Amino acid sequence: MGSNTVSTLVTAIKSEPSGDDHLYPEASEEFVQTPYIREITERALAYLNAGCPVHFAGPAGTGKTTLAFHIAAQLRRPVMLIHGNHEFSSSDLIGKESGYRKNRLVDNFIHSVLREEEELKSLWVDNRLTTCCRNGDTLIYDEFNRSTAEANNVLLSILEEGILNLPGLRAMGEGYLEVNPNFKAIFTSNPQEYAGTHATQDALIDRMVTIKLDYPDRDTEVRVAVAKSGIAPEEAGCIVDIVADFRRLKNNKRIPTVRASIAIARILALKGEHACRGNAFFHRACLDVLCMYGTEESAAGQVTLSKRLEKLIARICPAEKKSPAA
Ligand SMILES: Nc1ncnc2c1ncn2[C@@H]1O[C@H](COP(=O)(O)OP(=O)(O)OP(=O)(O)O)[C@@H](O)[C@H]1O
Ligand SMILES: [Mg+2]
Structure with missing residues (x-):
């Protein structure tokens, strides 16, 4: 991988000393392609190639x-890549003046005449959105509804008219930037009721095609758990079925996602344990990972969850094989 290449599974990026602020995503071995993923990918690419920005909306952990x-x-x-942030202002997205450059010209060519000229030029630094529009890059604006509507307003004319308004550069005659035709934008958002999110503006949403994502199908979730842990597919299947059952609990405070399946699968794989009925470590790990997903966190609530889990494991998982020595 070259500098700033990221696997398509990695979301946390460190900036490179080269100063190149771009990412070059590459497919990772852990990335799972299923009919479900392929279908969404094809649909999203069709929209983007038709000039429509794409917006993935859905609960946490839906991919x-x-x-x-x-x-x-x-x-x-x-x-x-831009991560939404409630402290963003539009200048965090487009850029801002970074001071002034002073030029002083002293002309004493004719020694009896001294001409002095001074010029103050304001300096401007592009931020990521402006660079992206200038170069025709692909923008990923992750969790864009964590930024305020005021900060995101600058996107309206970019997405509709292909023009980026740069009021800070007006004095230099560059108040508007024509967006490069290669520019494409992909947005993600979490539901409005999530902590730290803002209501999305209708005008902005109206300029995108929103693809609503739900929890992936069983096959995808099993294959993701296998790819990210190395566990056997049958065991991943048991784990995913347990997590899916907890997802259906009524009045859940929180809903377990594929991250819970991945966590249980990884813990078992690393410990060399198995998703089997009677495997005490497995029972305990499931309870620890899933205990926060109950309707109540009281001791009584935990006992109910634990009983539910025992019944589920008894129904779903095969019995643990006894080693020949035992
Ligand atoms: N196709 C896939 N192949 C492999 N792993 C995947 C795939 N899709 C999702 N995952 C894994 O599932 C988990 C959740 O995915 P992701 O972070 O993309 O969800 P999200 O909807 O962005 O969640 P959040 O709203 O919390 O940010 C991650 O660990 C991710 O690596
Ligand atoms: Mg995310």
Whole structure:
């Protein structure tokens, strides 16, 4: 992998000393392609190629960020990643003046005449959105509804008219930037009721095609758990079925996602334990990973969850094989 290449599964990026602020996503061995993933990918690419920005909306852990990277990788353009932040102002997205450069010209060519000229030029630094629009890169604006509507307003004319308004550069005659035709944008958002999110503006949503994501199908979730842990597919199947059952609990405070399946699978794989009925470590790990997903966190609530889990394991998982020595 070259500098700033990221697997399409990685979302945390460190900036490179080279100063190149772009990402070059690459497919990772852990990335799972199933008919479900392929169908969404094809749909999203069709929309993007038709000039429509794509927006993945859905609850936590439904694969929004992973899909955004995967689709951006198919476009084979440098990628700019922005994470929504409630402290953003539009200048954090487009850039701002970074001071002034002073030029002083002293002309004493004719020694009896001294001409002095001074010029003050304001300096401007592009931020990621402006660089992206200038170069025609692919923008991934992850969890864009964590930024305020005021900060995101700058996107309206970019997405509709292909014009980026740069009021800070007006004095230099560059108040508007024509967006490069290669520019494409992929957004993700979490539901409005999630902590730290803002209501999305209708005008902005109206300029995108929103693909609503739900929890992936069983096959995808099993294959993701296998790819990310190395556990056997049958064991991953048991884990995914347990997690899916907890997902259906009524009045859940929190809903377990594929991350819970991955966590249990990884813990078992690393310990050399198995998703089997009677495997005490497995029972305990499931309870620890899933205990926060109950309707109540009281001791009584935990006992109910634990009983539910025991019944589920008894129904879903095969009995542990006894070693010949035992
Ligand atoms: N196709 C896939 N192949 C392999 N792993 C995947 C795939 N899709 C999702 N995952 C894994 O599932 C987990 C959740 O995915 P992701 O982070 O993309 O979800 P999200 O919807 O962006 O969640 P959040 O709203 O919490 O940010 C991650 O660990 C991710 O690596
Ligand atoms: Mg995400």
